[in-house]
Amino acid sequence: MDIDVFYGMCGENHKRLETIEHLFRDCEVSARIWAGLDLGIRVENAKSLNMTDWIIDWVRYLLSREGGVKRVIMFIAILWGLWIVRNKIKFEGLAMNSRVISGLLFESINEKVRTLSDQVDGENLKKCLKGGSGEHIEQKKSEIRDGHPLQMIGNQEQCNVIRVEVDAGWERTYAAAFRWVAYDGTGQECMRRQVRTRAESALQAEALGVRDVLLWAASGGFLHLDISSDCLQLINEIAGVDKEDHLIAGILEEMRGLSSYFHCLCFKFIPRHFNGVAHGLARQALKL
Template sequence: MCSVVCVELEHCNLETVEHLFRDCDSSARIWAGSVLGIRVEGAEHLNMTDWVIDWVQYLRKQEGGLKRVILFIAIIWGLWIIRNKVKFQGLANNPQVLVGVLFDSIKERVHILNNQVDNKGSLKEPRGSVGDQLYQQKTDLRNGTPYHMIGQPGLCSALRIKVDASWEHSFKAAFGWVAYDELGRECMRSQVTTRAESALHAEALGVRDVVSWARSGGVLHLAISSDCLLLISAIADLTKTDHLIKDILEEIRSLASFFHCLSFSFVPRHLNSVAHGLARQAIRL
């Protein structure tokens, strides 16, 4: 892999699929430095779809072709993850940090794709549904409080986000959330004002916002904490859900299929003070 990831991943105003995954100088060095040894020079006339198809067909014909195709797909995935972490999560544009994240993303994607290879050497289609061996739901009690997990823990640490909401009887509402990286450092925070029918409704809107943001940013492992015990219980059991939030929770569960692992847990208010303060501040605006 290359030793430098250029700032184009963060600042290119004319970013195209071809530029991001192939034509950027940094992407080109990553392809050339990988064990695949792919050179992108002279490919400018090919759109990304044709370029990918050509390489997949070529790599499949080589010895160990399926594993080489998996690595090819994993590098594309890694470039996408890096771009989203820099652009949406404020990941420091430090070459050592970015290359480390890239390695982790590629390793994780190779592991997942290899697990989807059946005995005949073809890729299974991931169903992403409840009960699938690669996508399971689990509900249990931790320290006497609900804990709900969708998917399976992966090789990478989860992005941890604490969320809270505030509501007034005038139906004015607000929610705030704060994200922490694997080292426990704050990397993102948000405040949103809105309208809600109840305090529980506002809490559900806050969780949906977190899941939507993480999905758009390419986050794969996400751990969400809320001090609303009723909401975490409802996420774990839709049959006992307030009708005001049932549609929101079903939307959250639909978005959950895009994550490798998504967990929801309850935390006491005193451990959620930052998100609580953001929500209270926003509702006063």
């Protein structure tokens, strides 16, 4: 995602549009910051990962280590500090001087660590990362409708539900693409997205597509969501009918965590001939 026409903290060495990935991870200044701390984070081989996956993977890993909550707080504080310094350079004319930048950065990091340490409840943090507070789990139900599994969280009655159709394409070279189309309560298309990526299986590509829909809806404040996929295996695993495939176990865990954002959420299977728009667009995206 582009931020704007801004060269970033490495100034003349980065003559391109600033991106989230460059600012927080790939910039040479950011890379030195990560390498200089004891979190064990290296960025050299991470450029193929989008920022969301990179952050989620590191938060889960750091939380699994001894003193994990403190490590996660430090991780978040570094991201915060990089953002603060970036804005100081762009909007306040902060000098592009490595000593000045480093001083302000660590001052911002330390301030954020103190704030988060006072506010963050370690047990709640762990619970959220493992799948939410449990409130929506109690409202979850799986059923068979029209001969196919369906999982419902919450109640869709009297809701302005956003309906989304998802599909993905995959090749044995691990090239993959997913595409989804969203419709509002009146049936009008309100959003579509196409992403080329890499995946270890067709099932994983489908799961990445569904997760992308959840991230979009959560960030946009859409609380009522109906997701259709023509991948029966994926819907079976979401509904708990089939055993989880190890290639998508982590993605399913993230999806369970994201489900806590929604008032109602439905996952259902749709035959491919009813999913023609998303299917055609996904195949087209894979050929680009």
